[in-house]
Amino acid sequence: MVTTKTQTQDNPIPSVLIVGNYCHDVLLQGGAVVAETLGGAASFISNVLTGLSVSFHLTSKVGLDFNYPLNHNPIVVQTSKTTVFHAYFDLASSENAHQDRVLKRVEACDPIYPSDLPDRRFDFGMAVGVGGEILPETLEKMVDICDVVFVDIQALIRAFDKNGTVNLVGLKESGFYHLLPRLKFLKASSEEALFMDVEEVRKWCCVVVTHGKDGCQVYWKDGETQIAPFRANQVDPTGAGDTFLGGLVAGLAHGFVVPDAALLGNFFGSLAVAHIGLPKFDLRLLQRVKDEMQRRKLHCSCCLERRDDGLIFTKTSGHDEFHASLASTKLVSTCSIQECQQDLPRSPRTVDQVILPQYNGQPKLLVSSVFDEPM
Ligand SMILES: Nc1ncnc2c1ncn2[C@@H]1O[C@H](COP(=O)(O)OP(=O)(O)O)[C@@H](O)[C@H]1O
Numbered sequence: 289m290v291t292t293k294t295q296t297q298d299n300p301i302p303s304v305l306i307v308g309n310y311c312h313d314v315l316l317q318g319g320a321v322v323a324e325t326l327g328g329a330a331s332f333i334s335n336v337l338t339g340l341s342v343s344f345h346l347t348s349k350v351g352l353d354f355n356y357p358l359n360h361n362p363i364v365v366q367t368s369k370t371t372v373f374h375a376y377f378d379l380a381s382s383e384n385a386h387q388d389r390v391l392k393r394v395e396a397c398d399p400i401y402p403s404d405l406p407d408r409r410f411d412f413g414m415a416v417g418v419g420g421e422i423l424p425e426t427l428e429k430m431v432d433i434c435d436v437v438f439v440d441i442q443a444l445i446r447a448f449d450k451n452g453t454v455n456l457v458g459l460k461e462s463g464f465y466h467l468l469p470r471l472k473f474l475k476a477s478s479e480e481a482l483f484m485d486v487e488e489v490r491k492w493c494c495v496v497v498t499h500g501k502d503g504c505q506v507y508w509k510d511g512e513t514q515i516a517p518f519r520a521n522q523v524d525p526t527g528a529g530d531t532f533l534g535g536l537v538a539g540l541a542h543g544f545v546v547p548d549a550a551l552l553g554n555f556f557g558s559l560a561v562a563h564i565g566l567p568k569f570d571l572r573l574l575q576r577v578k579d580e581m582q583r584r585k586l587h588c589s590c591c592l593e594r595r596d597d598g599l600i601f602t603k604t605s606g607h608d609e610f611h612a613s614l615a616s617t618k619l620v621s622t623c624s625i626q627e628c629q630q631d632l633p634r635s636p637r638t639v640d641q642v643i644l645p646q647y648n649g650q651p652k653l654l655v656s657s658v659f660d661e662p663m
């Protein structure tokens with residue numbers, strides 16, 4: 289268990305604060321809109337935490353035009369529109385083979401200010417902005433009120449040109465660099481990792497680099513480890529990194545060592561890419577995952593010596609078996625595309641016959657029902 293200052297016997301699951309705006313995502317291909325979905329890292333992450341019974345507080349802003357009913361109500365800003373991203377799946381340049389889409393922010397909701405954050409402490413804080421809404425002073429307040437802070441680098445290094453096209457700036461130039469020693473985890477995709485010096489950053493906080501279908505790599509001060517992927521039938525890469533982070537944090541909240549939590553991240557990332565937009569997880573699948581997590585916890589509870597901060601970075605015995613057991617839970621997943629479209633927008637477009645490129649550049653035809661492939 290990652291034991292933190294505010295954790296008690298009665299409340300063994302850490303309290304989690306998620307900070308980042310919800311958004312409306314519009315997926316385009318060949319000049320046509322192929323889907324409109326709820327987006328924003330906050331939505332993908334809260335989807336996983338809810339699925340794995342980790343409760344959280346969410347600070348997120350939207351405008352009056354926000355299109356989706358949600359359990360965790362965002363702050364509605366009367367004078368601002370909801371953040372909107374257009375994702376162009378056929379504009380990614382051939383020189384930039386690791387880029388699977390070109391993103392444009394076409395509306396930007398208000399930033400999240402320190403005063404928007406709750407006046408209480410949390411065990412875990414997640415800074416997961418998508419449209420530049422997290423300010424350095426907001427992250428500073430997060431590290432003040434949260435014991436362990438996780439950051440998605442996309443919240444820090446995105447810059448938007450006059451058309452709203454997302455460009456990335458070096459982490460050193462981002463205005464957030466001075467806060468790195470106060471973070472515990474920084475997550476980046478392989479494309480984003482090019483904008484930081486992993487060797488330098490890992491001296492301060494754990495760096496997790498995701499590699500699409502190839503899983504992820506975890507770097508800490510004095511070691512690194514590769515975490516194996518799960519196979520998936522990719523139809524839309526949107527939200528894979530966010531859903532990965534949700535799985536990683538849910539795993540740590542449940543007391544897993546870092547490699548097992550990252551495995552859960554890979555598992556949920558592989559579920560996300562098999563759906564367009566926000567996946568609605570099959571309840572039987574979730575139950576089986578929870579059962580496997582319980583079994584893994586029992587296996588690990590007797591054999592671990594934790595660091596002072598409760599984190600263990602090296603793989604423990606049974607890690608590969610945990611991978612195999614998670615992979616086998618996918619055998620029960622039979623949800624259809626229709627079931628997987630949660631909270632459809634008021635005027636949904638058809639999602640049939642959409643082709644969105646895979647991370648490795650191999651296009652995949654979207655069929656009307658999706659079955660994840662077991663390993
Ligand atoms: N095609 C895929 N097959 C299996 N797992 C995938 C695939 N694409 C992504 N994932 C999972 O999701 C994680 C995040 O995906 P990645 O593409 O690296 O991030 P991002 O969405 O931020 O670009 C990966 O580390 C992996 O675990």
Ligand SMILES: O=P([O-])([O-])O[C@@H]1[C@@H](O)[C@H](O)[C@@H](O)[C@H](O)[C@@H]1O
Pocket residue numbers: 311312313326327328329330332373391418442525526527528529530531
């Ligand atoms: O695909 P991913 O990198 O994990 O995360 C995505 C963001 O990059 C994007 O800005 C947002 O519109 C999507 O809803 C999603 O949050």
